[in-house]
Amino acid sequence: MENLQCQCGHTNPPxxxxxxxCGRSLTEKEQNSKLVDMRYEGTARRSQTYNKSIIDKIxxxxxxxxxxVSIIVILLVAAAIGTILPQQAFxxxxxxxxxxxxxxxxxxxxxxxxxxxxxxxxxSSYWFIAxxxxxxxxxxxxxxxxxxxxxxxxxNQRVLRHPSFMDxxxxxxxxxxxxDTLLKAEExxxxxxxNVRTDKNGLLAEKGRFSRWGPYVNHIGLIIFLFGVMxxxxxxxxxxxxxxxxxxxxxxxxxxxxxxxxxxNFELENYTGEDGEEVFGEALDRVGTVAKNYQTDVILxxxxxxxxxxxxxxxxxxxxxxxxxxxxxxxxxxxxxxxDYRLDELKAMKFAFTNKETEESLGELTIDLIDPEKTYELExxxxxxxxxxxxxFSGFEGGEPQTATPLPNNPGFLVKLTTPxxxxxxxxxxxxxxxxxxxxxxxxxxxxxxxxxRDVSGxxxxxxxxxxxxxxxxxxxxxxxxxxxxxxxxxxWIQQKADGTILLAGHTNKNWFGxxxxxxxxxxxxSLPAYTDxxxxxxxxxxxxxxxxxxx
Amino acid sequence: xxxxxxSSNLLYVAFIAYLIATxxxxxxxxxxxxxxxxxxKRWGIAAITITLIGFAANLGYFFTRWGATGHPPLSNMFExxxxxxxxxxxxxxxxxxxxxxxxLGMIVLPxxxxxxxxxxMFPSEVSPLIPALQTNxxxxxxxxxxxxxxxxAISAAAGLIYLLKVVDLTKKSKQRFWLEAIMYSLVLVVGxxxxxxxxxxxxxxxxxxxxxxEDNEAAITYAMPPVFGMNEYVALTDDAMTPLVETPAxxxxxxxxxxxxxxxxxxxxxxxxxxxxxKRIAGILKPFVKNVNLQLMDEINYRAIxxxxxxxxxxxxxxxxxxxxxxxxxxxxxxxxxxxALITWxxxxxxxxxxxxxxxxGEKSAWLAVIGFAIIMxxxxxxxxxxxxxxSYA
Numbered sequence: 001m002e003n004l005q006c007q008c009g010h011t012n013p014p015x016x017x018x019x020x021x022c023g024r025s026l027t028e029k030e031q032n033s034k035l036v037d038m039r040y041e042g043t044a045r046r047s048q049t050y051n052k053s054i055i056d057k058i059x060x061x062x063x064x065x066x067x068x069v070s071i072i073v074i075l076l077v078a079a080a081i082g083t084i085l086p087q088q089a090f091x092x093x094x095x096x097x098x099x100x101x102x103x104x105x106x107x108x109x110x111x112x113x114x115x116x117x118x119x120x121x122x123x124s125s126y127w128f129i130a131x132x133x134x135x136x137x138x139x140x141x142x143x144x145x146x147x148x149x150x151x152x153x154x155x156n157q158r159v160l161r162h163p164s165f166m167d168x169x170x171x172x173x174x175x176x177x178x179x180d181t182l183l184k185a186e187e188x189x190x191x192x193x194x195n196v197r198t199d200k201n202g203l204l205a206e207k208g209r210f211s212r213w214g215p216y217v218n219h220i221g222l223i224i225f226l227f228g229v230m231x232x233x234x235x236x237x238x239x240x241x242x243x244x245x246x247x248x249x250x251x252x253x254x255x256x257x258x259x260x261x262x263x264x265n266f267e268l269e270n271y272t273g274e275d276g277e278e279v280f281g282e283a284l285d286r287v288g289t290v291a292k293n294y295q296t297d298v299i300l301x302x303x304x305x306x307x308x309x310x311x312x313x314x315x316x317x318x319x320x321x322x323x324x325x326x327x328x329x330x331x332x333x334x335x336x337x338x339x340d341y342r343l344d345e346l347k348a349m350k351f352a353f354t355n356k357e358t359e360e361s362l363g364e365l366t367i368d369l370i371d372p373e374k375t376y377e378l379e380x381x382x383x384x385x386x387x388x389x390x391x392x393f394s395g396f397e398g399g400e401p402q403t404a405t406p407l408p409n410n411p412g413f414l415v416k417l418t419t420p421x422x423x424x425x426x427x428x429x430x431x432x433x434x435x436x437x438x439x440x441x442x443x444x445x446x447x448x449x450x451x452x453x454r455d456v457s458g459x460x461x462x463x464x465x466x467x468x469x470x471x472x473x474x475x476x477x478x479x480x481x482x483x484x485x486x487x488x489x490x491x492x493w494i495q496q497k498a499d500g501t502i503l504l505a506g507h508t509n510k511n512w513f514g515x516x517x518x519x520x521x522x523x524x525x526x527s528l529p530a531y532t533d534x535x536x537x538x539x540x541x542x543x544x545x546x547x548x549x550x551x552x
Numbered sequence: 553x554x555x556x557x558x559s560s561n562l563l564y565v566a567f568i569a570y571l572i573a574t575x576x577x578x579x580x581x582x583x584x585x586x587x588x589x590x591x592x593k594r595w596g597i598a599a600i601t602i603t604l605i606g607f608a609a610n611l612g613y614f615f616t617r618w619g620a621t622g623h624p625p626l627s628n629m630f631e632x633x634x635x636x637x638x639x640x641x642x643x644x645x646x647x648x649x650x651x652x653x654x655x656l657g658m659i660v661l662p663x664x665x666x667x668x669x670x671x672x673m674f675p676s677e678v679s680p681l682i683p684a685l686q687t688n689x690x691x692x693x694x695x696x697x698x699x700x701x702x703x704x705a706i707s708a709a710a711g712l713i714y715l716l717k718v719v720d721l722t723k724k725s726k727q728r729f730w731l732e733a734i735m736y737s738l739v740l741v742v743g744x745x746x747x748x749x750x751x752x753x754x755x756x757x758x759x760x761x762x763x764x765x766e767d768n769e770a771a772i773t774y775a776m777p778p779v780f781g782m783n784e785y786v787a788l789t790d791d792a793m794t795p796l797v798e799t800p801a802x803x804x805x806x807x808x809x810x811x812x813x814x815x816x817x818x819x820x821x822x823x824x825x826x827x828x829x830x831k832r833i834a835g836i837l838k839p840f841v842k843n844v845n846l847q848l849m850d851e852i853n854y855r856a857i858x859x860x861x862x863x864x865x866x867x868x869x870x871x872x873x874x875x876x877x878x879x880x881x882x883x884x885x886x887x888x889x890x891x892x893a894l895i896t897w898x899x900x901x902x903x904x905x906x907x908x909x910x911x912x913x914g915e916k917s918a919w920l921a922v923i924g925f926a927i928i929m930x931x932x933x934x935x936x937x938x939x940x941x942x943x944s945y946a
Contacts, residue, residue, distance in 0.1 A: 065905055065906075065909035065910055066910065068905060069902050069905050069906055069909075069910075072898050072901060072902045072905070073898075073902055075898060076895050076898040076899060076902070079891050079894060079895050079898075080891070080892075080895055082886065082891060083888040083891050083892065083935070087886055089885075089886070090887075092766070106765045106766075106801070106802060107802045108800065108802065110802075111802075123886045240881075240882075271680045277680065279556065279620060279621065279678050280678060280679060280680040282677040282678075283675070283677045283678060283679035283680065284680070286675065286677070287679075290679070290680050290682060291682055291683055292680065292683065293683055294683050324683065325683035325684050325686070325879060326683065326684065326686060326687040326689075326878055326879050328878065328881070335881070337880075337881040339880075339881065460881045462881045462882070464877075464883075467877070467883070470873075470883070474869075474870045474873075477865070478862060478865065478866065478870070481861070481862045481865070482862060485858045485861075485862065486858075
């Protein structure tokens with residue numbers, strides 16, 4: 001494609017509609033129209049100019065508003081589909097197979113199809129992420145395609161434009177003027193906070209150009225936001241771990257080197273309807289219990305810097321904190337959240353070593369259910385050997401006791417009991433409320449005495465270094481939206497010909513009402529010729545023609 | 553009188569004031585035969601004064617309830633929906649003072665009335681806050697969202713007025729069908745309110761046991777005659793009607809029954825109106841919009857969105873993400889309410905691109921504004937009541 005030479009001598013890049021220098025119409029279409037198309041100032045947009053190579057085609061595809069809106073609408077519909085049934089993250093199943101079964105069992109054939117199509121994990125599916133990616137590409141290309149020529153054109157604006165540019169503006173006036181008309185107009189426009197530039201016999205007054213950048217600024221904000229979201233894939237930016245912490249326990253915080261957390265206490269508090277809560281009585285009667293507070297009281301420890309790895313006495317307490325919902329513990333860029341709990345987990349069981357016949361006790365022992373010992377020697381000389389420990393006993397499989405989970409929900413013990421009288425020992429298998437003696441009748445048994453319980457806190461350990469980037473993106477987006485929506489770009493061109501005739505043209509990207517209000521003041525003060533809104537004239541004429549047609 | 557009682561009395565005052573103002577705005581529009589600004593003005597001043605009194609009472613309700621409960625009344629279905637009715641009127645007041653259009657009041661106020669009536673069908677006793685809601689972000693996030701939605705809804709009202717004027721009701725067309733569908737869906741809300749009130753006044757109750765979708769035993773109390781029975785239901789109330797259909801576990805028959813009765817009552821009311829007036833509801837309203845300035849309605853439609861959209865972004869996305877990060881440890885979790893907030897936002901973004909980039913003004917814009925309102929209502933009603941998620945506070 002060739003450059004376009006304007007009559008004024010300026011050379012315009014191919015695709016230009018209005019001469020960059022004087023504003024003359026360069027295409028036949030523009031020349032024949034009553035008003036010029038002022039969007040993007042009649043500049044050459046790449047997407048409207050080239051359509052040869054594959055790159056042109058891709059560029060043109062993504063720069064189209066139609067394509068952009070289509071991507072938005074497809075995303076919107078896809079997002080909606082993902083809410084028809086719960087996503088897999090909200091489903092009480094954790095493995096591929098159980099998740100699949102859950103959808104089939106709970107939602108029947110609808111669930112089966114939903115799962116088959118991958119909608120149970122829609123938001124992390126490749127096609128959904130690809131759609132978001134396409135939206136990002138569209139944001140970049142569509143913005144560049146418009147911003148670059150618009151910026152150049154507004155930056156290099158000339159004061160004097162060709163009369164054919166001016167009389168094709170929506171606001172236009174032509175008529176006799178006085179000698180001081182230009183000076184007075186300049187004075188008034190400056191008073192109205194316009195930037196005024198003059199050149200020979202003309203002036204250009206401009207206000208609010210920055211509002212033209214609003215859309216591009218808000219798109220930059222969105223791109224920064226999406227970039228931030230992408231960054232969390234990079235290792236080190238994002239940590240999401242869970243930590244189950246029992247009361248009294250100290251554990252290393254996962255993925256947080258050098259820090260340890262001890263739980264002093266977990267507390268679940270419900271509303272009572274008393275002590276100032278009487279006002280909630282009616283609601284509590286209707287729904288039952290309502291939780292008031294979930295709280296874990298913790299001590300945070302940090303390993304001293306010079307300490308050797310594994311040396312447990314080198315921890316220094318950083319401080320004592322209460323972790324509550326909405327009040328995470330924050331330290332060193334990490335945050336720990338109160339997310340879940342288990343009440344009354346078994347901690348330890350106390351047994352008495354008794355003679356079955358005489359019911360005489362040979363002593364007591366306490367078995368820690370998280371960290372049991374191998375043998376327990378009693379003062380009387382009796383001894384308990386723990387041959388096997390099954391914290392969550394679920395039955396026998398091939399004669400072997402099984403445990404369903406490592407959590408002490410239903411502890412089972414295979415023990416060997418020895419006393420000075422029975423040095424060869426007796427074997428028994430003990431579960432809650434039940435004792436099995438697999439190798440024959442025993443003389444001794446462990447009698448259950450009591451149990452100790454404690455609460456467990458479900459904590460989430462989180463680090464998200466992308467948050468400042470996301471915040472920045474959001475802020476820039478909001479600035480861009482306000483900039484583009486609540487301000488507008490207004491311009492007036494005024495020229496006085498040698499015979500004293502005044503030419504006046506006005507343009508704004510939106511809010512013509514405001515533009516006219518400004519102009520009315522200038523016309524009054526500088527006695528400019530009366531202006532017309534040529535768009536209104538065209539509309540009126542069209543309407544009259546329509547009515548004429550209807551009448552005939 | 554306790555603070556809580558005062559609060560609910562103030563809500564009654566607001567309701568009645570809006571009801572009166574609706575008719576006075578109607579008078580302002582109808583009395584204006586010449587289509588001049590002057591004759592509208594006299595009635596208009598009276599109508600907006602009554603509206604302002606109602607709005608003051610409505611704000612009074614809000615803050616006295618805040619005082620009574622100790623937390624901003626935005627924490628459950630009743631409170632949020634009532635606040636939405638209030639911000640709808642607030643949005644109207646802003647745009648009324650910008651453009652002085654009584655016809656907008658004539659459409660917005662009855663919708664606000666409907667929304668407040670709908671809200672009062674939900675349990676309205678003051679309830680305590682669960683731990684996740686105990687933070688100032690409740691006030692910040694929810695109030696911003698409800699204000700934004702109130703303002704965005706005004707664009708739909710302006711769009712509806714636009715459509716009432718331009719859609720030709722004498723010829724069969726898609727436009728005529730959908731315009732009447734909008735009217736019909738508004739009447740369905742009336743149906744819900746009438747059905748709920750009727751059965752609650754007659755004290756209807758029927759208890760059932762059933763097996764839920766996780767195969768657990770559960771109990772349910774129907775407040776309306778059980779047309780649909782829950783999965784493997786067992787009636788506990790002796791004289792209750794036997795459900796006509798038993799639904800599978802994934803369908804909540806109790807909710808379906810409520811929908812059934814609402815649609816039944818709504819449809820009967822709708823056809824009664826059609827029979828009495830011998831016109832479509834759109835046709836009944838048509839004479840009121842005869843003198844409407846279409847360009848002005850298009851402008852209000854757009855103006856409401858450019859005021860509402862940034863506020864919505866701030867409240868429903870930015871503040872929401874900040875709070876979600878604090879309470880749930882992640883700023884975004886694809887919870888249904890979050891997704892529908894995003895959908896609403898994407899929809900209005902598409903509206904703006906179509907309007908500014910593709911020149912979709914006038915009728916197209918009006919349809920889009922109405923669809924936007926439908927999405928907001930879906931997010932408010934369906935996502936809270938049907939789709940389970942973290943935001944199901946009803």
